[in-house]
Amino acid sequence: MTEGLKLYNTLTRNKVDFTPIDPSNVRMYVCGPTVYDFAHIGNARPVIVFDVLYRLLRHVYGEKHVTYARNITDVDDKINARALRDFPDLALNDAIAKVTQKTADQYHADVARLGCLEPTVEPRATDNIQQMIDIIEVLIAKGHAYVAEGEVLFDTKSMAAYGQLSKRNLDEQQAGIRIAVDAHKKSPGDFVLWKLSSEHEPGWESPWGRGRPGWHIECSAMSKRYLGEVFDIHGGGLDLIFPHHENEIAQSCCANDTHVMANVWMHNGFVQVEGKKMSKSDGNFVTINELLDTDTFGTRKWPGEVLRLAMLMTHYREPIDFSVKRLEEAERLLAKWPSAEAGDATPDQSVLDALADDLNTVAAVQALHALAGAANADASLLPSFAASAALMGLLPQKAEVSDDLSAAIDALVQMRLEMLKTKNFAEADKIRNDLLTKGIQLKDGKDKDTGERVTTWEVKR
Numbered sequence: 109m110t111e112g113l114k115l116y117n118t119l120t121r122n123k124v125d126f127t128p129i130d131p132s133n134v135r136m137y138v139c140g141p142t143v144y145d146f147a148h149i150g151n152a153r154p155v156i157v158f159d160v161l162y163r164l165l166r167h168v169y170g171e172k173h174v175t176y177a178r179n180i181t182d183v184d185d186k187i188n189a190r191a192l193r194d195f196p197d198l199a200l201n202d203a204i205a206k207v208t209q210k211t212a213d214q215y216h217a218d219v220a221r222l223g224c225l226e227p228t229v230e231p232r233a234t235d236n237i238q239q240m241i242d243i244i245e246v247l248i249a250k251g252h253a254y255v256a257e258g259e260v261l262f263d264t265k266s267m268a269a270y271g272q273l274s275k276r277n278l279d280e281q282q283a284g285i286r287i288a289v290d291a292h293k294k295s296p297g298d299f300v301l302w303k304l305s306s307e308h309e310p311g312w313e314s315p316w317g318r319g320r321p322g323w324h325i326e327c328s329a330m331s332k333r334y335l336g337e338v339f340d341i342h343g344g345g346l347d348l349i350f351p352h353h354e355n356e357i358a359q360s361c362c363a364n365d366t367h368v369m370a371n372v373w374m375h376n377g378f379v380q381v382e383g384k385k386m387s388k389s390d391g392n393f394v395t396i397n398e399l400l401d402t403d404t405f406g407t408r409k410w411p412g413e414v415l416r417l418a419m420l421m422t423h424y425r426e427p428i429d430f431s432v433k434r435l436e437e438a439e440r441l442l443a444k445w446p447s448a449e450a451g452d453a454t455p456d457q458s459v460l461d462a463l464a465d466d467l468n469t470v471a472a473v474q475a476l477h478a479l480a481g482a483a484n485a486d487a488s489l490l491p492s493f494a495a496s497a498a499l500m501g502l503l504p505q506k507a508e509v510s511d512d513l514s515a516a517i518d519a520l521v522q523m524r525l526e527m528l529k530t531k532n533f534a535e536a537d538k539i540r541n542d543l544l545t546k547g548i549q550l551k552d553g554k555d556k557d558t559g560e561r562v563t564t565w566e567v568k569r
Contacts, residue, residue, distance in 0.1 A: 113168060113464045115341070116425060118349065118373040119273055123466055126372065128340050134165050134174045135339035137331040137370065139348055140230070142181040143211035144190040146395040147218055149415075149430055150345070150379040150386055156416055156501075157376045157424040157467070158343045159224040163499055164463050167455065177334045178227040179327060182208040182234050183310060183320055201310060218396040221412035221547065223501040231330040233321070237312045239329035240321045243363045244301045244314075252362040253301055256292035260302040260316055265295050267358050273373060274350040299355055301325050324355035331369070332360065342370035346377055377427040394430075401545060406432035409545055413502055414439045420469040420500065441473075445480040445497070446490060453491030455499045463499070472500060517548055521563050524550070528561065 113126040128134040138158045141147055147155075158176075165174045187204055195203035220226075244260055247253035252266045264270050271277055300322035305311030311318040321329075331339065337360070344353065353373065360369040378385075381392040398404040399415055417438040422428045456479050462471035476496055483493040497503030520539055527536040540550050543565070551564050 113164070114466055115372050115374060116466045117371075118375050119368070121275075124372065126340075128169070129338065129371065131169055132173050134169050134341075135335040136162065136165070136174070136176050136341040136343065137327070137335055137339060138176070138178045138227075138342075139327060139344040139352070140178040140180050141211075141215050142184050142186060143208045143215065144184065144187040145211065146397050147215050148386065148393060148395050149381070149399065152219075152222060152396050152415065153379055153419055153424075153428065154343065154345050154376050155219050155224055156222055156419045158374075159222075159501055160420065160463070160469060161341070161343070161374075161467055162225060162227075163501060164467070167460075167499060175229070175335060176227040177229045177231065177331065179330050180208075180212055180230060180232045181323070181326060182212070182232050183326075184323065188309060200308060204310060214397060218400065221400055222396065222416050223412060225501075229334050231334060233326040233330070236326070236329045236333060237321065239333050240325045241302075241312075241314050243325060243329055243332070243359065246363045247301065247359065250362060252358075254294065255316055257290075258304040258317060258319075259292070259300055261293060261298045262301055262355065262358060263294055264297045264299070264358065267362055269361070270358050271354065273354050273357055276350065299324060299351065301359070324352055325359055327352075327356050328359040328363070328369075331356075332364070337364040338366050338368060339370050341372045341374060343374045343376075346375045349375060374424075376424045377422075379428045379430050381430050383429055383431075406435065410435055410439075411545075412547070413442060417442060417473070417502060420502075421473055423470050424467055441477060442502075444477070444484075445503070446483050446493065448483065448490035448494035448503070450495035450498055450503075451491045453495040455496040456492050459496040459499065469500070476500065476502070517543065517565055521550065521565060525561065525563060 114123050115126050116123045136158070138154060141151060158178075162174065162176045182204075187207055188200070191198075191200060191203035191207045195206055198206070244253060247262065248255070248260065251263070253260055253262050255261075302314060302316055302319050302321055302325075304317050304319040309320070311320050331342070342353070342356075357369045361367065380386065381394060384390055384392055386393050394405050396415070399410050400412060401409060403409060414435055415438075418430070418434045419428065421434070421438060428434075456475065458475035458479070459472050462468045462475055465471070476493070479489065479493045479496055483489040494503055520543060524536045524539040527533075527539070543550060547567055548565050549567075551566070553562050553564070554560065555562050
């Protein structure tokens with residue numbers, strides 16, 4: 109890269125030269141899903157945006173020198189409610205386990221089909237309860253938290269710098285928070301660190317009784333455990349600035365006696381659908397899975413790379429109006445790009461320079477398209493194009509398939525062969541088509557010795 113990486117820092121409201129705390133271990137934390145429902149296309153945006161940043165950091169500092177933590181929130185009142193709704197005949201803990209496992213599995217499958225790499229570590233909130241309790245005890249001891257009516261609350265007035273991320277003082281913040289002003293709170297903006305659980309709710313033993321954590325403390329605990337007290341980049345959606353990220357900063361800085369929690373805070377813009385805010389009541393609430401697997405958006409299914417490119421055609425800090433027209437535009441663009449292998453080639457400098465300028469994917473896509481045109485005319489440029497596309501997750505250099513997934517595909521291939529033998533062509537075609545929508549292409553041929561039908565498969569872009 110000819111110039112250093114520059115990133116817009118929400119904390120300082122300006123674009124800054126990115127200088128990692130430790131270049132041998134660049135650390136990034138991004139808020140992940142609360143696993144009570146399938147992820148929607150608004151959730152897809154931060155996953156894609158910070159996957160591109162993760163790829164860029166790996167390119168600049170080396171794959172082994174970047175740690176990317178993205179959490180899973182698997183304890184939440186919304187999860188409890190969904191568990192009771194979907195599995196009323198099961199014990200609550202068993203019902204919760206079913207909901208969180210099903211939702212997390214679907215999330216992983218969906219984001220993989222969007223071309224996203226797995227994070228370095230993906231901690232679950234329920235595996236970090238003790239770490240949360242430890243931080244809360246420190247906050248109480250330092251006078252930043254207090255116990256009232258069975259709850260532990262953070263005292264926002266105990267922190268002079270509270271509001272540094274959202275740039276709102278305490279009085280202004282009250283109008284933007286949907287918290288009942290309870291009599292046991294010292295201030296209306298004080299937020300819950302720990303709350304008691306009834307016998308019918310999930311809970312863990314703590315110094316304040318059997319209970320469960322508040323949402324904000326989860327990320328403070330997990331980021332500290334896996335990235336340290338102060339790390340390089342914290343990312344998430346614009347909607348998380350207040351109160352979630354603001355409260356993370358308050359907890360972490362007060363517990364650890366640090367001026368910052370993360371040096372750079374990055375936030376992606378909102379996603380609208382066909383010009384409207386996404387909502388179930390308006391009928392425009394679209395999940396990633398629906399886009400990929402069902403004819404719910406534009407009366408057709410959309411490949412993962414089309415959805416990914418559609419997101420990257422707008423700068424991450426700008427709002428997106430997600431539409432069929434946008435998807436069709438991305439699809440037409442991709443159709444003009446050649447298939448190629450990167451080999452040992454490095455990404456083109458024009459793409460690198462664009463991404464180094466606060467992740468300017470708009471300019472990067474334009475540069476990539478120009479490179480595609482040049483590569484179509486000159487085959488020697490194909491490896492450079494492939495490496496550049498792979499850097500953006502739009503043309504994987506090599507698709508990795510786990511042993512379990514490979515075995516599952518082999519089993520479906522064998523099932524299809526049996527159906528073809530019995531002339532059950534409709535079901536055989538359904539297996540082929542279902543696999544194709546998941547990026548797996550089947551190829552039929554004949555055994556050169558026996559003449560029998562054989563089928564191989566490959567992962568397609």
